[in-house]
Amino acid sequence: MAEVKVKQESPDPVQIENRIKELCQQFPHGITDQVIQNDMPQLEAQQRAMAINRLLSLGQLDLLRNSSGLLYRMKDSQTASKMKGSDNQEKLVYQVIEDAGNKGIWSRDIRYKSNLPLTEINKILKNMESKKLIKAVKSVAASKKKVYMLYNLQPDRSVTGGAWYSDQDFESEFVEVLNQQCFKFLQSKAEVARESKQSPMVQRNSSFATSHEVWKYICELGISKVDLSMEDIETILNTLIYDGKVEMTIIAAKEGTVGSVDGQMKLYRGVNAIIQPTGLVKAPCGLCPVFDDCHEGGEISPSNCVYMTEWLNF
């Protein structure tokens, strides 16, 4: 007797797809091939592959790779609707930009990652910009460079420059004003401490101000339109240290006291310069721009130096 061929009822392709979709919804992190196989053991590999391919081309499944193999994940229906009009290349570029997060990605990098020619990339980017899916943000480091990121994301600080940049321009006057205000605050605190005529330890300790106090003072002054964090104030205070007007110490503070970061607090204090402007700059030669060309008997010499003449007649 011939073997009875058990005719398998070939399941409907649509049914397979629906089953796969249900499985995806059950496992939102993604399902592997193994899972589908376990669920529908009677399905042949070929049919399974066909169903998955159809779902992928319809844009309802996302194909991911992890360490153990391929994963299929349900695609967000919203984004699925957005991409309906786009083709595969656009979807690829969109994915690449999405991966870059809020730092944005440069067009050349997109080209490397997607292996698409430049003209295609440009067309796609223009297309997506008009559909309001992505936006271009000018980077503050190189003003000609444009990075692309998803439309609704906030650009990262490293791209816009943070509080000191407004529209890619470094706000030097703002920094200067903050500089002077901080210095005045510290100086007046030191003055008060000196006038109080207490014991020297107390005097010195009361002339210190923590970075938190300075931050509060600046916030209350209200000269800044942008919210400044304590780190911003600390960078300003650092510039005062480099001006030689302020010195800093770090003390250990209890966790939880106001303004302490990792158990430390930074204290700042206004100081005076340790010497007067030095003798060399009191002579015109100390500031002379043509100092190296000056020789006795030459065009420029001490005998006919105009700077000296002016200085002597002052």
Added chain:
Amino acid sequence: MTAQEVRLCGLLLQEHFGDVVEKIGTHLLRSGAQNLRTIANETNTPLDLVKKSLCVLVQHGACEFGSGRRGPGSPVEYRADSERVLRILRYPRYIYTAKTLYGDTGELIVEEVLQRGHMTLSNTVKTVADRLTHNMEEGRNMEYSEVSSTFSKLVETHFLQRCPPVAEMGAAPPTTTPATHGAPASVAPPTAESNPDCYKLPPVKLIGCGKRRHSGDDTEDQRGGKKAKMDSESCGDEGIYWQVNFERFHQHFRDQAIISAVSSKLDQTSSEIVRTMLRMSEVTTTPSAAYTQPLSANEIFRSLPPNYSISRPILDQYLTLLVDDPMEFVGKSGDSGGGMYVVNLHRALANLARATLESVVQERFGSRSARIFRLLLRKRHLEQKQVEDFAMIPAKEAKDMLYTLLSENLVQLQEIPKTPDHAPSRTFYLYTVNQLPTARLLLQRCYKTVANLIERRLHETKENKRLLEKSQRIEAILASLQASEAEPEQLTEVEDMITAPERQQLEALRRHINKLDCAENQVDETVFLLESYIFSTRTK
């Protein structure tokens, strides 16, 4: 010896000793050690002039002689000392210091010794007494004993010292050391300090008082001169010559600089404490020491000046504050005796030199460039981008300032390649400031500045020579008329020989020359700080 130093030394020698000495001096400075015959030949000066100028230089300690390079038999070689010649620039500061510490008497003693180079005690005392008596009112005389006591005070505090004894030349080696018979004769010339008696006063009693010199007294002077010579022979201290101890004065200047830095950084009381500490270690610390001797808090408390009555705990607080200060002027070296404290001399000098460099950058290039400079001093090596970020200066301006500083050699560029082929796009370029080479650079600039100021002063004098001569003649005529008691009309007639614009010109000239002199002294202060700093790093 750099070209700038030689030029400055030449100008100083010419002003103080004349053209011949200048020629010989600069020749020696340029060519190192030479013997007499070579000097005469190369400078085309007659032998006796060469001998006289060498005498002048040796008398002032600017020239040393030693046996020749080819062994004890070769002719004596002379070597000029540029450092010593540069000290001439600082004479006004030495004299002023002596005046503030020991009054007019001290000032005149130091001035006399500086002018003559080496002098005996008796000679100095007599000359100074005579000068002081001359300036006093009629009928009062300066006692020799007063001058002697000031002299001995100067010696006690080491401001004056005996000149080192001259090494025996060509004599047979002493019999006590026959083993060194074949030893090379080029022994280093004995320094003043190696003489154990260098601060011992000779047992000479000088009785008398200064003689007033009247203006018509030439013949008397001649006889007086002879008499003075006979007097000094009988004083018993010939052969013992005294010179000014420059190192001690430098120590004093350095202490003053440290004290004023402490007082401007902290407050008056802290600077008094540091002054006390430095005073206590004046004679116990060698000039090139890095730290003073440790002093206990008890000692400091006892030695504080009586009008600064602060209590013991307050003193301890001040000392703790001084130790904690980031400038690190004072350090704590132990806990015995209530705490042992030292003054960090080398570190203080380094801080003062650093402040000098910063102030020069600030005055020349502006406060933002000074910010970049200080930033690089603190952080050592930084990239272009980091400089902009830390200093909060817009990128374009920061780049501009950095390149200006780089072109003036105040800032250096350090390349760190990432790849073996040093490709510029794959190399780190770091900006850095090296304090010591920059200090040397500024020092040379100072020398050139002082030379320029001196030349300008000479030029101004030369331009107005005619006017100056005329005014001198007028003054001489006026003086002689006054002495012979002429009538007032004659006096006014003579005075009118100088017209008003000429008078104005003279006044302007005097102001200019004063200003140039002042500027020389001010630049010399910078020179002193930088030289001390460089010297302190050399002996490490």
